[in-house]
Amino acid sequence: MATAVAARGRPVAAATDRARGRGWSALTFAGILLLLLAVWEGVKFLGGVPWRTPGAVPGDPVLWNPPFRWPFANDLNLPHVWNIVLAFTQPFQRGAEATLAEYLLGAALYTWREAAIGFMLGGFLGLALATVFVHSRLLERALVPYVIASQTVPIIALAPLIAFVMGQSVLTVVLIATYLTFFPVTIAMIRGLRSFDPRAMELMRSYAASRWQIYRKLRLPASLPYLFTALRISATASIVGAIIGEDAGGIQAGLGRVITTFNQYYITGPEKLWAAIIAAALLGIAFFLVIRAIEIAVLRGQPGAEGG
Amino acid sequence: MASQVEAPVVRLSDVEKVFTRGDEAATTALEAIDLDIRRGEFVSLIGPSGCGKSTLLRVIGDLIQPTRGEVVVNGKPASQARRERDYGMVFQAPVLMDWRTVQDNVRLPLEILGRPTAQRTARAREMLELVELGDFLEHYPYQLSGGMQQRVAIARALSFEPAILLMDEPFGALDEMTRERMNSEVLRIWERTGTTIVFVTHSIPEAVFLSSRVVVMSPRPGRITRVVEIDLPRPRNEDSRETPRYFQLVTEVREALRMRGDRPADDEAIGDVPSVDRTMAEGAVG
């Protein structure tokens, strides 16, 4: 009875708890980020190379001379945080007009477009496959093992082949993003489309509802929480696919290409590679948050809408 | 509760439990609880949902600390009694460890108590024979039916010979037929082991059939409204359920419950003392 007593008046309390929890996790997250930066600079303070003002050239006055010289903490392996921040505001290459931030934003939008197309294709493919599988046990048994096996083939191994067949086109990237996206959706929706209340199914049967009506009015609504859980995973997966695919597909734009390029010129500008990686991380998080926002809007008031 | 020669196994004096959760208004789950339980007694706590009967059981078992009042078990504080392993607990769900065989589940408390291996095996076997599951030692919980799982839980609770068995709606999830069979089984075990049992239930027939005393509770705040002595002759069996005295006692408990349970909205308005008086009066007539 303890639980019963404690549970009274719970919904209100749970809602405020959740709001407080969300505020808390945002705060802790900011705290962790600061801590990480502090550790980063702390390591450089102890074992980096002599500190100079941001953007300084050799010969400028030394601000601080660290007591140790750890190879992993030199400016090549671990650039100063402020130099990375500064890099965002500098031209992305010598003589260029656009700053690195603008350049990366453009690249990120390009990559996101590829990823979003792949994401949608993959989402529909996943939904279609799951729909077929929940209606036919035979096809499920015949094909689902291969859906699972398809993911044990490291997709990036296929990238050069797809690139050859499709040519150096965005289609290659989209296909790779689709390949990575459909799997979580298929698997989750095979479960989701079967997650209806069996009593509701009996009710639908008693109305002599058609398969299509049952699908529209029962299976699909019941599966929404599963769908969104899968889409959140797929959002990240599609970005991963696009980044890998740009390199393999020989696309001359996008974050994947930028990361490859900056990696080649790492010695002359490690900050730029860091900046590109940060841009990729932000893009992934942004896409994730967009899907999460849609999820919260669609599932409002439904059980399963909460929790990450 | 007349004078007794032997000290009670459980003595609750003026126990109160208030739950506070965040900035919510506090809920009084238990108020002014006085109760003595004698050695070898079978006491049922009965009442509607939210009356605090499970909370009371957990207060006795030192799983919840009371806000006020004293819980003395075998002459010592409840927390000491728990540490000295005076309690066996059975919950509504069997709470078996999925990863242990039936036999290993019954052994679990003996492992924690550090009993020698040979004794663990012998004791687990003996207890499973007692609940008539001697043929299922090596089975996993998922291979058993709900009733069988609950019998394993009972065997586990009895395995280390606790002074008191605390049972929290142990048969609440079972169907009526299985429940009645389990009732007879518990009575048989109780008669053979002589363990003191505190039993939470919301089934009136179950409480009357099993108990030596039925403690009737009311919600908001959780209080004891009546204690009904069950003087059905022992040993009891299925035929006991058909005697006129049984029906009389069932009616008596039902009326004791109805005095409060049907009108939760009036609780505050009526107040506690008069309603208890009325219950007492009617009970006396019945």
Next chain:
Amino acid sequence: MSLVSGAGAARTRRRGPAAGFARRGRRLLFYLPAVVVFVAAIVAWEVVVTALGLRTFVLPKPSAIVAALVANWSDPRFGLATSARATLVEAVGGLAIGTLAGVLVAFATSRWVTARGVLLPIAVAANAVPIVAFAPLMNNWFGVLSPLSKMMMAAVLVFFPVMANVTRGLVQVEPAALELMRSYGASEWTVVRKVRIPNALPYFFTALKLATTLSLIGAIVGEYFGGSSLVLGRIIVQSASALRFDVTWAAILLGAAAGIVLYLAVVGLERVFIPWHASVRSSEP
């Protein structure tokens, strides 16, 4: 299959040898459609490519792929055996490092509520980050020629799902089981040993199955960004650019085989360690 079926566990009471045969028969029947599809696809592929005389070099016949696999097994240019071994070592090393780190952090996380509040948001954020973007950094940090840089890439990919799942398994214990242990006056360490760890095992194995694929992806992505050329990732790129697609497919086949072997190894461990769990039981149709 465990990912999908999950439906009603067979409540078998006692299994005689006859029941064993029947079960094996049912299992064969259950996988029959999948086997039929496999055989049919291979045959159709071979027949269509031969009959229509297609440009076979992008999609060579299965027999040609097998031939390439044999011919290049210990070839000096496309050393498939050496490459497969190198990639597998990177993946397994990363799997071990990432799993160990994930489990250790999960224990710390589950033990301290504050640690949980701090680490779980990171895990959620890390899930949304395309971690493969870090591959060039790993190469710069741990040496582009060293297999360690590839292992670390795989380890980072493996770490987060393992940590998040094991934490969940250690924390999401039935409250009644904790009450039961408390009623026995069990110590916190006993509770961890007898309840939390066994409870976390199924979560651990779920994460590990996911991690097998991730570790291979991590290793191959790391290879793409530079390093030794006798690894599967480089062989695939080089053979494709040399238009030797039979070798490309043979290398992909090896990569897939490595993935399946690792996955099946985890399934095998699962059967040994958690025979009582639904995911294992329900894979017996």
